[in-house]
Amino acid sequence: MTLYEKKEPNTVAAYAIDNYTNEFLTAYPVHCEYRIQPLLQPTLHAHNGYEIYLVLEGTGSYVVGDRLLPLHAGSLTVIHPNVLHRPYHGNSPEFHRYVLALDESYLERLESLCPASGLSISSLLAAAHPDVSHYFLTPQQLLAIQGILAELAQHLAIRDPLYELAVLKNISALLLELLRLQTEAASHDVQRHAPQLIGDVLAYLIGHYQENIQTRELVQRFPVSRSQLFALFKETTGMTIGQFLTEYRLSQAKRLLIASELTVTEVAAATGFGDISHFFHVFKKENGLTPKQYRDAAHRRAGLRQEASAGEGEGHRQLT
Incomplete structure (x- = not known):
């Protein structure tokens, strides 16, 4: 189950504010899991922090803001903080995916390690769209990002004495891959127009x-x-x-x-x-x-x- 499936969120109007995930991210600013069970989230919801969603098997769709995005093997979705969203799976009995929840505070600490460049990760991620980025990965890109998330999930589960450095390495590698994808997508868009x-x-x-x-x-x-x-x-x-x-x-x-x-x-x-x-x-x-x-x-x-x-x-x- 996803973080926000573990506890009934506080319903506000026609959607839910996912306070459970907010509280969880305050304690654990980086959380990554590999999941295969069906999607159980019943409502549109929003929470602090980023949600990064890599599908390995199964089909479905993702409502994010005012967009409906297809989910299938090789799709990667980056949902920005406080944006309404809800995933739906298709008729597949199992839905294999990696889900990464990343608190903004962690990115701020990461930015502080790069003072000379004036790095703003949130601005870079929002350059293409303020709510969501959605990509269809090549086999090579899929293997690279799947490997990063698998290693990240393992380090977070084991938490050996050096796990924080390993997590930092994995998050940095993932952000570099995301920004490369964004640059390539922008380049293709420019070519098309x-x-x-x-x-x-x-x-x-x-x-x-x-x-x-x-x-x-x-x-x-x-x-x-x-x-x-x-x-x-x-x-x-x-x-x-x-x-x-x-x-x-x-x-x-x-x-x-x-x-x-x-x-x-x-x-x-x-x-x-x-x-x-x-x-x-x-x-x-x-x-x-x-x-x-x-x-x-x-x-x-x-x-x-x-x-x-x-x-x-x-x-x-x-x-x-």
């Missing part, structure tokens, strides 16, 4: 091309890492962000040189180049002409077209 993401990035670049755009601003604004942003942008557009900005700014500069009376310095400032010498260098490298030479050549071509058009009009009047 790459076209929309890069479309949004392009729209932002076009809307702000006149400004001094920094990569850190893009990473802060969009849900992607720096390396993912660079790779996805190049894969989607065929060019780097810097190349796109240069090409777009040059196209706008050419338009202003032809259609406006702005000075070359004003054109450079209006198109995001800022530094006039940089503008001259980039413009000449890409076009073979300085901005002034490009403007003069464009005006000459426009004058010639006007003369040709006027000559055609005169010839037409003579014929008629």
